[in-house]
Amino acid sequence: MRVVVLSLAVLLGSAVAQHSFRFPSSTLSQIRPIAGFPDSRIASGPVRSSGLGPIRGSSSQVGLRQSSSGSGDPCRPTPCGPNTSCSVNARGIAQCKCLDNFVPDGNTINGCKPQCVSDFECPDDYRCRQTKCERVCVPGACGLNADCDARNHRAVCTCPKGYAGSPEVSCNKNLPVVRANPPAPPPDPCFPSPCGDGAECRERDGRAVCTCPYAYEGDPLTRCTRVECVESSECPTNQACQQQKCINPCTIPDICGRGSECTVRNHQPVCSCGRGFTGDPFVACRRFDPQELCQPSPCGANTNCRVENDRAVCSCIDNYIGNPLEGCRAECVSDRDCPGDRTCRDNRCVNPCAYNACGENSYCDVRNNRVTCTCPQFFQGDPHSRCFAECTEHDDCSSSQACFELRCIDPCVGACGTGADCKVENHKPICSCPKGFTGHPFESCRPFTEADLCNPNPCGTGADCTPGHDRSGESRPVCTCPIGDIGNPLVSCQRGECQSPNDCAAEETCHAYHCQSACFTETGSVCGELADCTVRNHQPVCSCPPGYSGDPLRACYTAATSRFASSARFSAGRT
Incomplete structure (x- = not known):
């Protein structure tokens, strides 16, 4: 929503903050002798300056000023000083220029002043004419063929050598004519001047007449002194020049109305109603009701006006857009008035997707002012009401x-x-x-084939696999350790400790690929009872010890043990 704040001075011109009016002609007639008051509206706002210095010269541009009054016309009220004209350039900036025969007076605030008011304000070879310094010796100042010499701001005409005549009219070349004692020119009563300091001397009927020049006063026979002022620019900025005196223009009786305030700005009296008051400051000021700022409304059509901090604030009504000072309008009346990705809703172009145009979990897209609703990939349901997923986990x-x-x-x-x-x-x-596969x-x-029984090999590491059958006749893999290896073929097979007795120590032999004692096994001695065992060439040799007889592979015995053994065998036979 666009909001514009208008100051009181902009809205009413003469409201709460500052008020400015054109002086009535009756009032102007009272102060018309005050030099420097232009016949234009007297400004109540502060003087605006661009900071540019003056440009010297008659009828020259004094400076540029950026307007801050907010009135729309940078020249109303004029920001220029006395003896100036105000115009608006192409950039909308007030441009001040000196009037003809006036020159800048210091800066843009002081305005312009006459180039001169008497001859003494010009160089010796110049004189003051219509407030402008002009050369004394200009074409036509003297007669034909005459010489011109500037003295004390006056032209002195003489005929050159070899010429004669009236230098103010014409000088002619001398002819060989014999004259007897030509008459001497009459004396100039003003050369040298018999007048006092600052006075002007003029010849009248052969006599010198002394007068004080314009803007000077006193006894011309003794001394002429300059008056206090001729233009307001010669006075302080809070005073104006009236009857050649600097005075406060606010002291002029009835210059402002009842209850109004008078201030001096740039030598000009400014009448205004103070803060909280309104009315005609040249007649009377009354207490101001802030609600008057909106009565009548300074805003455009389809707007609201409200007062905030003694200012009128303009804003567009709901669903309207535009500049509230000029008028607000509906943004749209149909979808065609909106961009392709917007639709018209309550006279505003909006994104329809922000107003739940589609169902839950659905995608919303606007093209050519139309809404398209779709369910996301892998979702199901009606996109205009609700899209849902069949599952999110197993x-x-x-x-x-x-x-x-x-x-x-x-x-x-x-x-x-x-x-x-x-x-x-x-x-x-x-x-x-499947079974069989x-x-x-x-x-x-x-x-399935028999070759598949051993592919891959189901046996232990290093074991061999061959197809075979179990007791029921079912095909089964048969695992064996290779010759020379030992171990569990279902787990692993390792190389045996020996392959022959020669791989073992002298008292050992190779049995089941292990080196073990040739005379003893896990069950005991390989020889008979009481027999001795010796190892020869890794083989056990059994023998009965001395005094013993018998079969050393079975048992050895003495004669006594032999009878006992025979009796035992006999008893066992009878039994």
Whole structure:
């Protein structure tokens, strides 16, 4: 919503803050002798200065000033000083120029002043004519062929050598004529001047007449002194020149109305109603009601006016746009008045998607002023009411299904290889080859052969696998350790400790690929009872010790033990 604040001075011209009016002609007649008052509206706002210095010269530009009054015309009220004209340049800036025969007076605030008011304000070879210094010796100042010499601001005409005549009229070349004592020219009563300081001397009937020049006063026979002022620019800025005296213009009786305030600005009296008052400051001021700022409303059509801090604030009514000072308008009356991605709603171009044009979880798109509602990928439902996902996790589906891309599907579809069986357990596909088939179930299954019993090798490390059968006749792999290896063929096979007795120590022999004592095994001595065992060439040699007899592989005994053994055998036979 665009809000514009108008100051009191802009709205009413003569309201709460400052008020300025054109002086009535009756009042102007009272102060017309005050030099420097232009016949224009007397400004109540502060003088605005661009900071540019004056440009010297008659009828020259004094300076440029940026207007801050907010009135629209930078020259009303005029920001220029006395003896100036105000115009607006192409950039909307007030441009001040000196009037003809006036020159800048210091700066843009002081305005312009006459170039001169008497001859004494000009160089010796110049004189003051119509407030402008002009050369004394100009074409036509003397007669034909005459010489002109400037003295004391006056032209002295003489005929050059060899010429004669009236130098003010014409000088002619001398002819060889003999004259007797030509008459002497009459004396100039003003040369030298008999007048006092600052006085002017003029010849009249052969006599010198002394007068004080314009803007000077006193006895011309003794001394002429300058008056206090001729233009207001010669006075302080809070005074004006009246009857050649600097006075406060606010002291002029009835210059302002009852209850008004008078201030001097740039030598000019400014009448205004103070803060909180309004009215005609040249007649009377009354207390101001702030609500008057909006009565009548200074705003444009379709706007609201409210008063804030003694200012009128203009704003567009709801759903209207524009400059509230000029008038507000509806942004749209139909969708065609809006861009393609907007629609018209309550006379405003809005994004319809911000007003729930589509259903929950749906996508909203506006093209060519039309709304298109769609459900996101893998969602289902009506996009104008609600879009939803069938699942977000496996537990949202039955145990024989799985959640994939927000939908419940059969996880076995495409999960297993060719010829494989698939079943679902806890939402996961389980692939296996059917009975009588083998292979990689995630790639392919094929009919089973005996060669498949050992491919891959199901036996332990280093063991050999050969197809075989169990006791029931079923085909089974048979695992064995290679010759020379030992170990559990279902676990691993390792190379044996020895392959022959020579691989063992002298008292050892090689048994089941292990080096062990040749005379002893896990069950005891390899020789008979009481027999001695010695090792020869890794082989056990059994013998009965001395005094013993018998079979050393079975037992050795003495004669006594032999009878006892025979009796024992006899008793055992009878029994």
